[in-house]
Amino acid sequence: MTALALAAGWPTEADGGVRPVLVEADGSGGDLMIRFGLPTAPSLLDVAAAAGQAYPGSLLGAASELPCGVRVVVSVPGRGPCREAVRLLAGEPGRRVLLGDERDRGTVVLDVGRLTGDVEPLVEAADQVVLVARGGAEPLTHVSAYGMDVDAYGGRLTLAVVGPCPYPAAEIEKSLGIERVVFLPWDAKSVAAMNSPQPTVPRTRGFRPPPLMATAQALARRLAMVQETGATAEGSDGDRVSGAVGARLGERPVRTGLVQVPGVEGSGS
Template sequence: MPLIAVAYVKGRPGATTTALGLAALAPAHARPVVVEADPSGGDLIRRLGLAATPSVVDLAAAARGTTPAEDALAAGTQEAVIGQVGVPVVVAPAGGAQTRAALPELTGAGRAVLTTRERLLVADCGRLAPGPAAWPLLRLADVVLVMARARTDDLAHLREALADLVDVGAGRLVVLLAAGGLYPAAEVADVLTRHVVKELARDPNAIDVLGPLPTDRKAAAVLGGDLLAARRWRRLPLMRAYTGLLDTLAPHLPITASTPTDFREETPR
């Protein structure tokens, strides 16, 4: 399945909200699934009032054998409802220990549960830290979406992580600027690209900078389970931004040939 890995390196710029928003707004043919893969533990159980099981632990258990990817996902998913849209999610327990134990079962050699081409999978990888937990998942991703606010401290931490992020795999590296930044996207792109070229000696096209996302408390509250979605919830500024982001990323997200590959061909669910 096409895989978007959503992560960050500093602060809390809204990775979980973004992962859920992308899945909620993806068209039906993409058959999206959100997987909480944050090594520090998940948030969706409490945010959305979901059950503790099934979870990423059940998905990992199903992935150990010869279970087909679709059946393994079915063993780990439950449904969250966002604006009358059912979004399959694989939740993670709080605390992180069980998630850290499960991730190698999902990303090891021969594991196909996250890499078939029949669904759009959006993995919430949380904060990137040294260690083996989430990085193997990033190597599998078609798009690595790293969120940051356009502020000096966030960007300094991001710049220090760029060498690892550029080298993490063949997927597209995109920096998505969250709301609340100080600098325009063009300026951030210039600084990061110069660092990639001059300090890392890498291809200047190795990184894209998109955003910033709009400040939209109402949409964030809908995705966080604190506000019931109104009839036109997809027209909220943040939801529109996520839809535009999906359109931008579509060329990098291969869906099986039997389904459309351009997200704009189908009205979101």
């Protein structure tokens, strides 16, 4: 849901009006295909299988339009096909498809699920990495136990804490050594609206937008500003999101993916 919210709230002015594409690059994925009834839609496996060809095409050729207005490349159900698709995508030909060429513009939101060896090449290539966790002591301890080399991310890492959290951002940042911590609300109404089979574009502007959409858009703007200026933009505390692969806005695609902390409930999609 964080990935959907981030894609829905991505600022259109950042990419010259080009809407982002959400890629379900999760080795345990397939959720969106089942949730929205897309059994005949092109999938991540099709993209990955074509990546090594002389003319692999673009992500848009495999993108489906969800009722909530988000463009998505879905994964297929089943751990075997999902892991094979992610393995192919993480190879050099697959990463070239994600990065696009000099004519491509826009943002790719990568939902990479759990941080495993299969997705490490995607995370390493990311412009920004957003680690997703719940706000209790146990989930945050899992973040610490991850043994992540925070310095290796070179300022690319954001921890997004979902739901209630008894700790302030400054305390989490100091304890975990993570430079940026944001909070996202537990917003069941927005989740239900984005999962609805009826066309319902999430409202991110105007008077009192839903809490999840307001904070997801603030996080998206922060990530976009990091890409655009090389400096962290000030923004309100946000929700659960994960990393980006790409280049400077307006020239090459920006890629953003979601990493989920082990031990945290939910699929990370």
